[in-house]
Amino acid sequence: MNPRGKCRTQATSPANAHLPAAIIGRRGVIAAFVVLAAAFSLIAPATVAAQTDPLPSWNDGPAKTAIIEFVKTTTDAGSPKFVPPEERIATFDQDGTTWVEQPIYTQVMYCLDRVPALAEKKPELKNVEPFKTVLSGDREAIAKLPKEDLVKILVATLTGMTVEDFTAEVTPWIQSAKHPRFKRQYTELTYLPMLEVMRLFRDNGYKTYFVTGGGQDFVRVYSEQTYGVPPEQVVGSAGEVHFGYGQDGKPILTKEPKLLLNDDKAGKPEGIHLVIGRRPVAAFGNSNGDKEMLEYTQAGDGARLMLLVHHDDAEREYSYGPDSKIGTFSDALMDEAKAKGWIVVSMKNDWKRIFAFER
Amino acid sequence: MNPRGKCRTQATSPANAHLPAAIIGRRGVIAAFVVLAAAFSLIAPATVAAQTDPLPSWNDGPAKTAIIEFVKTTTDAGSPKFVPPEERIATFDQDGTTWVEQPIYTQVMYCLDRVPALAEKKPELKNVEPFKTVLSGDREAIAKLPKEDLVKILVATLTGMTVEDFTAEVTPWIQSAKHPRFKRQYTELTYLPMLEVMRLFRDNGYKTYFVTGGGQDFVRVYSEQTYGVPPEQVVGSAGEVHFGYGQDGKPILTKEPKLLLNDDKAGKPEGIHLVIGRRPVAAFGNSNGDKEMLEYTQAGDGARLMLLVHHDDAEREYSYGPDSKIGTFSDALMDEAKAKGWIVVSMKNDWKRIFAFER
Numbered sequence: 001m002n003p004r005g006k007c008r009t010q011a012t013s014p015a016n017a018h019l020p021a022a023i024i025g026r027r028g029v030i031a032a033f034v035v036l037a038a039a040f041s042l043i044a045p046a047t048v049a050a051q052t053d054p055l056p057s058w059n060d061g062p063a064k065t066a067i068i069e070f071v072k073t074t075t076d077a078g079s080p081k082f083v084p085p086e087e088r089i090a091t092f093d094q095d096g097t098t099w100v101e102q103p104i105y106t107q108v109m110y111c112l113d114r115v116p117a118l119a120e121k122k123p124e125l126k127n128v129e130p131f132k133t134v135l136s137g138d139r140e141a142i143a144k145l146p147k148e149d150l151v152k153i154l155v156a157t158l159t160g161m162t163v164e165d166f167t168a169e170v171t172p173w174i175q176s177a178k179h180p181r182f183k184r185q186y187t188e189l190t191y192l193p194m195l196e197v198m199r200l201f202r203d204n205g206y207k208t209y210f211v212t213g214g215g216q217d218f219v220r221v222y223s224e225q226t227y228g229v230p231p232e233q234v235v236g237s238a239g240e241v242h243f244g245y246g247q248d249g250k251p252i253l254t255k256e257p258k259l260l261l262n263d264d265k266a267g268k269p270e271g272i273h274l275v276i277g278r279r280p281v282a283a284f285g286n287s288n289g290d291k292e293m294l295e296y297t298q299a300g301d302g303a304r305l306m307l308l309v310h311h312d313d314a315e316r317e318y319s320y321g322p323d324s325k326i327g328t329f330s331d332a333l334m335d336e337a338k339a340k341g342w343i344v345v346s347m348k349n350d351w352k353r354i355f356a357f358e359r
Numbered sequence: 360m361n362p363r364g365k366c367r368t369q370a371t372s373p374a375n376a377h378l379p380a381a382i383i384g385r386r387g388v389i390a391a392f393v394v395l396a397a398a399f400s401l402i403a404p405a406t407v408a409a410q411t412d413p414l415p416s417w418n419d420g421p422a423k424t425a426i427i428e429f430v431k432t433t434t435d436a437g438s439p440k441f442v443p444p445e446e447r448i449a450t451f452d453q454d455g456t457t458w459v460e461q462p463i464y465t466q467v468m469y470c471l472d473r474v475p476a477l478a479e480k481k482p483e484l485k486n487v488e489p490f491k492t493v494l495s496g497d498r499e500a501i502a503k504l505p506k507e508d509l510v511k512i513l514v515a516t517l518t519g520m521t522v523e524d525f526t527a528e529v530t531p532w533i534q535s536a537k538h539p540r541f542k543r544q545y546t547e548l549t550y551l552p553m554l555e556v557m558r559l560f561r562d563n564g565y566k567t568y569f570v571t572g573g574g575q576d577f578v579r580v581y582s583e584q585t586y587g588v589p590p591e592q593v594v595g596s597a598g599e600v601h602f603g604y605g606q607d608g609k610p611i612l613t614k615e616p617k618l619l620l621n622d623d624k625a626g627k628p629e630g631i632h633l634v635i636g637r638r639p640v641a642a643f644g645n646s647n648g649d650k651e652m653l654e655y656t657q658a659g660d661g662a663r664l665m666l667l668v669h670h671d672d673a674e675r676e677y678s679y680g681p682d683s684k685i686g687t688f689s690d691a692l693m694d695e696a697k698a699k700g701w702i703v704v705s706m707k708n709d710w711k712r713i714f715a716f717e718r
Contacts, residue, residue, distance in 0.1 A: 086589055163632060207591070220636050230445055231636035232566075241632050243625035243651055251654045253632050260619065260633070266602035273522060273600050273612050274619070275634050277579050277590035292602055295610045 054200045057192040057353040063307075063345050067197060070305045074281065075204045081303035088206040089280045091235075091272060091293060092198065094214055096286040096327040097309050098227065100179065100189040102318045105326065107218045108150070109186075110173055112142065114157040117169075131156070158215060159239055159257040162246075166255055170221045184357065187226045193351045194284070194309075198227060201282070209280075211272055212236045213264035213289055217255070235275045237263040264289045269296035286311065287327040294342060306342040308333070313348040316358075413559045416551040416712040422666075422704050426556060429664045433640065434563045440662035447565040448639045450594075450631060450652060451557065454573055455645040455686040456668050457586065459538065459548040461677040464685065466577050467509070468545075469532055471501065473516040476528075490515070517574060518598055518616040521605075525614060529580045543716065546585045552710045553643070553668075557586060560641070568639070570631055571595045572623035572648055576614070594634045596622040623648045628655035645670065646686040653701060665701040667692070672707040675717075 054071075058064040074083040095101035115134040118125060125131040130149035133141050145153075161169070179189055198208045210229055212219055216236030223229040240256040263271040269292050272280065282305040283290070283297035294306040310329060311320050321329045337344050347354065413430075417423040433442040454460035474493040477484060484490040489508035492500050504512075520528070538548055557567045569588055571578055575595030582588040599615040622630040628651050631639065641664040642649070642656035653665040669688060670679050680688045696703050706713065 086583070089591075216633075216636070224445070232448075232634070234636060238633055241629050243628045243655070251628065251651065251658045253628060253655075269602045269610065269612060270600050274575075274597055275591070277575070277593060292610065296602070296612075299610045 054203075055193065055196045057196055057351060059350055059352045061350055063343050063350045066343055067200070067305070067307070070282065070303065071200055071204050071206075074303050083281050083303060085205045087278065087281060088201075088204070089209065089276060089278050090198075090201045090206045090282040091209045091211040091268075091276075091280040091284070091297070092194070093268075093285040093287075093290050093293070094210050094212040094219060096311065097284055097290070098191055098194045098198070098210075099186065100182070100317065101327050102311075102320065103180065103326075105214065106186045107214050108154075109177070110170065110218070111153050111157040113173060113177060114169065115153065118156060125156070155257045158218070159255045162252045162254055163217060163241060164252075166217055167221055170218060174222050182355075184355075187222055188357055189355065190226060191309075191351070192353055192356050195227065195356075197284070198229070202228065206282070207233060209233045209235060209272075209276060211263065211268050211283075211293060213262075213267075215239075216261075216263070235263060235268075235271045237261060237267075266292050268293035272296070281305070283307070284309070286329065288330050288333055289328075291333055291336070298340060298342075306337075306340070307345060308337055308342055309345045309347065312346050313351075313354070316354050317347060413562075414552065414555045416555055416710060418709055418711045420709055422702050422709045425702055426559070426664070426666070429641065429662065430559055430563050430565075433662050442640055442662060444564045446637065446640060447560075447563070448568065448635060448637050449557075449560045449565045449641040450568045450570040450627075450635075450639040450643070450656070451553070451588075452627075452644040452646075452649050452652070453569050453571040453578060455670065456643055456649070457550055457553045457557070457569075458545065459541070459676065460686050461670075461679065462539065462685075464573065465545045466573050467513075468536070469529065469577070470512050470516040472532060472536060473528065474512065477515055484515070514616045517577070518614045521611045521613055522576060522600060523611075525576055526580055529577060533581050541714075543714075546581055547716055548714065549585060550668075550710070551712055551715050554586065554715075556643070557588070561587065565641070566592060568592045568594060568631075568635060570622065570627050570642075570652060572621075572626075574598075575620075575622070594622060594627075594630045596620060596626075625651050627652035631655070640664070642666070643668070645688065647689050647692055648687075650692055650695070657699060657701075665696075665699070666704060667696055667701055668704045668706065669693075671705050672710075672713070675713050676706055 054068065055064055058067075073079045073081040074088070076082060092098055095105050099106070112134055115125075115131055119131060119135060126135060130145050130152055133145060133149075134153065158166070174187060175185070177186065178184060179186055182189060202208055208227075208229055210219055210223060210227070210233065212235070214236055216234055216238040219236050220231040220234045223234050224231065237259070238261045240258045240260045241253040242256050243251065243253055246252045261267060261271050261274065265288070268290065272278075272293070279300040280293075280297045281300070281303065283294050284307045285291075285294060286309040290308065294308070298304050298306050308329070311318050311327065313319060320327060322331050334344070336342070345351070413427060414423050417426075432438045432440040433447070435441060451457055454464050458465070471493055474484075474490055478490060478494060485494060489504050489511055492504060492508075493512065517525070533546060534544070536545065537543060538545055541548060561567055567586075567588055569578055569582060569586070569592065571594070573595050575593055575597040578595050579590040579593045582593050583590065596618070597620045599617045599619045600612040601615050602610065602612055605611045620626060620630050620633065624647070627649065631637075631652070638659040639652075639656045640659070640662065642653050643666045644650075644653060645668040649667065653667070657663050657665050667688070670677050670686065672678060679686060681690055693703070695701075704710070
């Protein structure tokens with residue numbers, strides 16, 4: 001029933017399935033074909049597996065072994081841990097789990113960067129706080145803006161336009177804006193080890209979803225190109241959209257300043273139910289905001305994999321934990337992870353290479 | 360990047376791609392294999408296509424021709440109407456579009472049928488309206504219940520339990536309850552011509568979604584088995600769910616009596632954006648409730664297909680239109696359909712066979 005499952009079945013089904021009668025009649029040709037196809041399918045996978053490491057950016061260790069073993073057993077029809085193709089759902093947090101989230105979330109950076117263009121269109125904002133402070137460029141003052149002011153900036157830059165206009169505004173930014181420390185585009189700051197994990201899961205019939213506290217529409221702009229995750233597999237914080245008609249009578253969807261889903265903490269399993277409607281078999285996160293998603297994942301029957309990325313590599317990336325404002329990894333979360341057998345990945349020790357641009 | 364697209368590519372990629380060196384070395388064997396595989400791929404599809412009508416339950420006519428032509432041109436890489444695999448999204452209303460919706464929606468029938476079990480658990484309801492009337496079995500009185508009372512019944516039977524308990528309650532009902540006129544299970548009252556359309560689209564790389572005014576969790580119970588539409592491809596009216604912990608400490612999601620998405624009329628394109636995040640290329644409906652979904656679909660660039668099923672067959676199914684309380688098809692909708700080139704399907708004339716159980 002599941003498109004992926006069906007597709008895989010087609011690819012590996014007997015070579016003569018659905019052969020028209022005219023072809024079936026050519027017994028000699030077909031027999032040779034079937035024998036060769038069978039030989040191919042028996043020999044090739046084992047040989048390939050022996051030669052290829054699916055997670056080359058990972059150091060050998062318990063985390064790497066557990067991930068590979070999980071994918072292997074859940075896709076082995078002879079294993080008691082086998083998961084049917086249609087139930088193969090893996091969910092990934094984004095900020096801090098598949099790309100850099102320090103020093104501030106990429107989407108917040110976008111909103112701040114967007115203020116000048118907004119003030120061009122609405123000059124009255126130039127003398128109104130918090131926009132005045134943002135326009136001043138005073139980084140220290142901007143960093144000190146209270147949460148309420150930040151919300152005003154998010155609302156002003158993320159809502160009020162059609163969904164198409166929003167995409168058109170984000171696209172050039174994500175293609176050009178640079179991270180303050182790495183001087184690279186944000187889409188270059190994805191973690192190679194996690195891209196490998198996403199690919200390994202997909203190559204084995206899993207659907208990979210983002211389940212992010214970030215804006216659903218924001219992440220959708222680049223998720224397919226950057227991660228291979230299509231828009232329909234992005235669950236994120238979402239505002240209401242309003243259906244109406246533009247001046248030319250054409251139907252439009254306008255982004256409204258009203259939160260529909262706060263996809264963080266308890267909102268993650270709630271959002272998973274809304275958009276996916278299945279409990280994930282594997283879940284990947286990096287902070288307190290992912291706790292409920294991992295708990296919900298683990299509460300299902302059968303094989304489960306729960307993983308947290310721990311940022312302990314100040315040299316190659318960042319080191320932060322219980323005291324961080326972003327991506328907080330509390331001591332209680334670490335205790336829970338240990339008690340429940342969740343995998344805690346040390347960026348420093350488990351990841352051989354973090355970014356694709358590293359040599 | 361898209362899993363389907365990728366999958367299709369794998370299935371049709373050259374037979375020797377990724378062959379390990381040990382196998383490549385056996386030149387004779389491989390060469391024979393490649394030649395045979397190529398011959399197979401060249402001969403088989405054409406032969407199959409010539410023999411098979413993808414819509415055998417449809418009478419020949421403009422509707423059938425338009426559907427087949429649309430799928431053919433949008434999946435032909437040489438056509439100006441080609442749609443890339445990742446953008447192949449087709450959305451289907453359910454009640455009245457893919458199964459019978461008269462004399463009342465199946466889900467409402469479920470809610471009424473559920474009241475006795477509810478009253479067993481909560482005896483205090485037995486003397487409270489509207490539950491008292493429902494328990495009396497007086498069909499005329501039940502039919503006259505005002506909308507507010509109906510809402511009370513929906514809330515009492517669709518919320519307050521975990522999502523797993525809800526599925527466990529609906530499953531035996533959908534497997535046993537019978538339609539009052541046809542004396543068949545509701546899942547047997549699917550329209551064969553529409554099942555064929557859904558399959559045709561899927562076989563050509565489209566993802567088929569339900570976009571239903573019915574309850575998302577309700578439809579998810581049977582959509583995969585009945586229609587081949589997995590839970591994650593069901594967009595429907597949805598209440599909030601609340602994440603919490605059961606008495607045993609296990610995480611649970613409880614269905615709350617608060618509407619999050621009213622997936623009807625303007626709510627359909629809004630729900631499509633929330634769950635799918637792409638504009639459909641094709642949309643199928645049958646009533647005023649589908650108008651906005653079809654308008655939104657048509658407003659995109661490139662090839663588009665909009666279709667409305669018109670119930671004009673009182674003998675084999677039902678005949679209803681502008682005056683119906685359920686599935687209203689107003690004169691204004693018919694005018695809009697004609698003006699905008701939407702396909703209007705006459706059940707009476709366009710469908711050779713409506714149900715699978717018909718001979």
